[in-house]
Amino acid sequence: MIYLDNAATSYPKPASVINAVKNSLVCYGANPGRSGHDFSVKTANIVYEARKALNDFFNGDGAELVSFTQNCTQALNTAVKGFLKKGDHVVISSLEHNSVVRPLETLKVRGIIDYSVFDVTLNKETTLCNFINAFMPETRLCVVTAVSNVFGDILPLAQLSEIAHSKGAKLFVDGAQGAGIIPVDMKKQGIDCLCIPGHKGLSGPMGIGAILHKNIDFEPLVYGGTGSESFNLLQPRDYPERLEGGTINVPGVCGLLQGLRFIEAKGINSILKSETEICDEIIYGLKRIEGVEIYRPKGDIKYAPLVSFNVNALHSETVSALLNKGGVAVRGGYHCAPLAHISRGTKSTGTVRISPSASTCKKDINILLNLVRKIAIKEFI
Amino acid sequence: MSKKGIKVGSLTYAMKGRDILYKNGYKAYLTRNPHPFEDEGCGYVIYVSNIDKKCFEVLKRNGITVKGVVDMGDAL
Structure with missing residues (x-):
């Protein structure tokens, strides 16, 4: 199988990540933050190391402001639902994933908040104007993706945060497609809260994510045991345990820590350069196939290394199924991002998304392009 | 001199405190509170x-x- 679906989850995982997950069940098998014996403290120490490592990697406000979650979706739900109050207004981009849209729509339907969508275009100035125009007097929060999971647009986070802050609003970022793929610096980019998955760009296992934030007052999403203040019938207020009711995914944390080390060793700029070159080569080949439409309009917008395309009038799921028959794994359909498809005109077919990794080779690209060519000339139905 | 433990907030703050004290020359260790108030x-x-x-x-x-x-x- 040629795996080109790294935006869904990265594969294969580095050997160090696999080993870390396996070994954690033996070496860090106690429950951290519950007991006082050496084994529990040893496990708590590795969890703390992971918090510190994430904080350093994303230039956050301290290891105590890094809480682990099940995934990026849970992190976003924690952030959004924990921050918003009745009557608040939220601004989001036209490229947001359902992990942002669904909690907000649900809050809206319940009459708690309202939200507006600003259009991300191929012109940065127009995008920023659209952003400003979406604000209302009640706007308290802006939630944007670092990178579109459908089209790869990299949003101008620093400029968006500057505008948001000037209007008294916070900027929360969905780092699902950005973390470990493009440089993300919370302080330099003015990010108030960053939600990340462990299993995509950071090369960790599925089942782990994190929320990194400034010292903001969040109501927890999950209430439960924290290993402390047991007679306090309310969730303790101190971070990060405030947002971590229940036992955390220690094997996931250990895997994520090793994934982070792997990325750091290679260098994120080096990884981005390699993946961008591979993606550019794929795009170059796709452009030469008649009947293929690539969704990468030129403008002053930058793109992460993923690309969406379609073939003739075929639905993207049909093309993806055919590619799968040919041994190539991609994702077709709507990618849980309805707003993106509505705003870019791909609602009827969705798109076929290719998301290579740094280990995608020339042979893989040639096989992919040959298959797409055959699909386009109807030789492979 | 009796042995004293410093109560801070969460476990993570306790670890952060331990590391900071250690860097400042103190012999600091993490342990459970042996005598929590009811x-x-x-x-x-x-x-x-x-x-x-x-x-x-x-x-x-x-x-x-x-x-x-x-x-x-x-x-201890």
Whole structure:
């Protein structure tokens, strides 16, 4: 199988990540933050190391402001639902994933908040104007993706945060497609809260994510045991345990820590350069196939290394199924991002998304392009 | 001199405090509070074998709120 679906989850995982997950069940098998014996403290120490490592990697406000979650979706739900109050207004981009849209729509339907969508275009100035125009007097929060999971647009986070802050609003970022793929610096980019998955760009296992934030007052999403203040019938207020009711995914944390080390060793700029070159080569080949439409309009917008395309009038799921028959794994359909498809005109077919990794080779690209060519000339139905 | 443990907030703050004190020359260890008050419930403390007034200043300077001091007794 040629795996080109790294935006869904990265594969294969580095050997160090696999080993870390396996070994954690033996070496860090106690429950951290519950007991006082050496084994529990040893496990708590590795969890703390992971918090510190994430904080350093994303230039956050301290290891105590890094809480682990099940995934990026849970992190976003924690952030959004924990921050918003009745009557608040939220601004989001036209490229947001359902992990942002669904909690907000649900809050809206319940009459708690309202939200507006600003259009991300191929012109940065127009995008920023659209952003400003979406604000209302009640706007308290802006939630944007670092990178579109459908089209790869990299949003101008620093400029968006500057505008948001000037209007008294916070900027929360969905780092699902950005973390470990493009440089993300919370302080330099003015990010108030960053939600990340462990299993995509950071090369960790599925089942782990994190929320990194400034010292903001969040109501927890999950209430439960924290290993402390047991007679306090309310969730303790101190971070990060405030947002971590229940036992955390220690094997996931250990895997994520090793994934982070792997990325750091290679260098994120080096990884981005390699993946961008591979993606550019794929795009170059796709452009030469008649009947293929690539969704990468030129403008002053930058793109992460993923690309969406379609073939003739075929639905993207049909093309993806055919590619799968040919041994190539991609994702077709709507990618849980309805707003993106509505705003870019791909609602009827969705798109076929290719998301290579740094280990995608020339042979893989040639096989992919040959298959797409055959699909386009109807030789492979 | 009786052995004292410094009560801070969460486990993570206790670890942060331990590391900061260690960097400042204190012999700091993480352990459970051996004598939690009934209405306080359980938690972790930083046991500092060479505790003095200055270590509290070090913690405060680094943003760690001290919530009390506990006598470790025979727990160590």
